[in-house]
Amino acid sequence: MAPERQDRWMELSDVIVDFRADGSRRPVKVADASSALVDAPFSSSRRLLAQLPQSEGVFDDGGVDGVLLRSHLELQRLAEEVQHGHRVSRLVRPFLDLIDGPKRVVDVGCGLGYLVRYFASTGSLGDDVEIIGFDFNQGLLRAASRLAEIEDLDCKFVVGDAFALDTPATVYLSSGVIHHFRGPDLPDFFARQHAAGAAACFHFDVAPTWLTPLGAWVFHRARMREPLARHDGVRSALRAHSDTDLLDAIASGAPGWVPLIFDATGRRLAVLNVMRPAIGMNPELVEPYKQSLGPLSRRLS
Amino acid sequence: MMTAVALCLLALVDGAFSGFRAFAGRDGRIEKRPAKIEAARLGAMGAVAALVLLAIVMLGGMALDIFSFAELEEAGRRMLVVYATFATAITIGFAAYFSPALEVRSVGTVLVLGPGTFIRPLVILGGALYGAAGSSTSLLLAALFAAMVMLGLETVLSRKYARELAAHPF
Numbered sequence: 001m002a003p004e005r006q007d008r009w010m011e012l013s014d015v016i017v018d019f020r021a022d023g024s025r026r027p028v029k030v031a032d033a034s035s036a037l038v039d040a041p042f043s044s045s046r047r048l049l050a051q052l053p054q055s056e057g058v059f060d061d062g063g064v065d066g067v068l069l070r071s072h073l074e075l076q077r078l079a080e081e082v083q084h085g086h087r088v089s090r091l092v093r094p095f096l097d098l099i100d101g102p103k104r105v106v107d108v109g110c111g112l113g114y115l116v117r118y119f120a121s122t123g124s125l126g127d128d129v130e131i132i133g134f135d136f137n138q139g140l141l142r143a144a145s146r147l148a149e150i151e152d153l154d155c156k157f158v159v160g161d162a163f164a165l166d167t168p169a170t171v172y173l174s175s176g177v178i179h180h181f182r183g184p185d186l187p188d189f190f191a192r193q194h195a196a197g198a199a200a201c202f203h204f205d206v207a208p209t210w211l212t213p214l215g216a217w218v219f220h221r222a223r224m225r226e227p228l229a230r231h232d233g234v235r236s237a238l239r240a241h242s243d244t245d246l247l248d249a250i251a252s253g254a255p256g257w258v259p260l261i262f263d264a265t266g267r268r269l270a271v272l273n274v275m276r277p278a279i280g281m282n283p284e285l286v287e288p289y290k291q292s293l294g295p296l297s298r299r300l301s
Numbered sequence: 302m303m304t305a306v307a308l309c310l311l312a313l314v315d316g317a318f319s320g321f322r323a324f325a326g327r328d329g330r331i332e333k334r335p336a337k338i339e340a341a342r343l344g345a346m347g348a349v350a351a352l353v354l355l356a357i358v359m360l361g362g363m364a365l366d367i368f369s370f371a372e373l374e375e376a377g378r379r380m381l382v383v384y385a386t387f388a389t390a391i392t393i394g395f396a397a398y399f400s401p402a403l404e405v406r407s408v409g410t411v412l413v414l415g416p417g418t419f420i421r422p423l424v425i426l427g428g429a430l431y432g433a434a435g436s437s438t439s440l441l442l443a444a445l446f447a448a449m450v451m452l453g454l455e456t457v458l459s460r461k462y463a464r465e466l467a468a469h470p471f
Contacts, residue, residue: 066470069470070327073328073329073466076326081410081414082407083406087403090403114329142471143470146471150330151330151331218416219419221419222419223326223415223418224326272404272407274411
């Protein structure tokens with residue numbers, strides 16, 4: 001089945017796999033993936049596509065999973081270097097501290113589950129917090145579960161729809177995911193979380209400053225080896241949503257939430273804005289959250 | 302002689318970083334400090350092996366009167382200017398990385414360590430060319446050989462860790 005969404009800066013990881021809602025896979029023809037890149041301005045995208053593991057015109061699931069696993073390991077390395085786990089927990093922990101009783105944090109599109117495992121390993125989200133990672137890619141989740149098992153971490157990974165839980169999540173979060181949602185899919189993404197009963201969401205993504213494309217290119221050349229990871233890393237910087245688009249999407253998709261941005265573009269030195277979150281939050285919790293956050297609350301807008 | 306010692310020390314540190322970079326991004330565990338240290342140790346050991354090889358080449362060149370110790374010393378001194386400047390910048394970035402303030406750590410990573418890795422091959426080759434500039438062709442070739450050996454170390458280590466990951470992908 002051909003990937004349907006097309007845009008100028010399409011990422012290869014969007015077009016080489018096709019998951020059903022239960023996480024099972026449909027075969028992806030190389031020709032279909034290539035046609036999804038028809039608007040890509042550079043032939044390098046199609047050239048890389050042709051180099052990915054394939055057999056008789058169809059991408060090889062095992063080979064593609066290997067490429068994605070190596071790419072996500074390199075992504076984890078980047079996350080470790082920019083101390084992404086600490087960046088997330090210093091904003092999410094003060095929110096969770098406001099909630100009484102057991103809490104559930106769900107990482108949407110967790111991939112290799114770095115954040116989930118980081119929270120479980122460091123305990124940086126506090127006590128009485130259940131941490132779950134959701135993704136449609138079973139190969140990545142198997143690796144994530146195995147890594148959690150190796151380190152005896154108290155967290156779990158689930159294949160499927162993160163917004164159809166029996167027990168609602170307290171907080172939904174993600175890293176580098178929201179730029180994949182384009183057009184009406186973006187407000188719908190926030191709408192589904194709000195409808196699922198979450199008290200807040202924190203979605204971290206690349207901040208689109210004037211420096212972002214160059215910085216992404218340098219960093220992905222310096223730190224990554226997998227051609228797909230280098231390619232998609234730069235594309236994701238080019239596709240990152242503006243603050244305004246994110247705030248509008250939360251406001252229209254989840255009108256019951258207050259939309260916020262931490263470290264809005266232009267408020268700080270562009271070089272310091274690595275990943276910043278778009279936040280949606282129940283209105284009655286906004287002021288207590290700002291107090292709980294302390295001096296960092298000055299960077300909310 | 303101090304020039305040679307200083308270059309050797311820089312090569313050892315560069316080797317340790319090469320080992321770390323070759324390992325980084327291939328182990329998904331959260332806590333892996335011992336493995337990082339082992340990778341850096343392996344890189345430093347690789348640098349020792351590279352230095353032994355380069356010492357044989359340089360001593361051989363002197364024994365065969367291809368170049369003199371004075372020529373080597375002068376080329377090494379000029380190389381040291383380039384490499385020590387680069388090392389100083391990296392040291393500042395590294396110091397920032399260990400700051401308690403996340404924003405200062407970001408500056409170290411984003412402005413120095415990432416771009417530093419990006420331009421390292423150019424710095425190593427540029428230092429070799431600058432060091433041997435105006436010298437004999439044989440000395441230029443020896444300097445470029447030294448640069449290529451140091452650049453090749455990370456490639457060799459990277460292949461080792463790639464093989465290990467392929468053999469045991471969790």
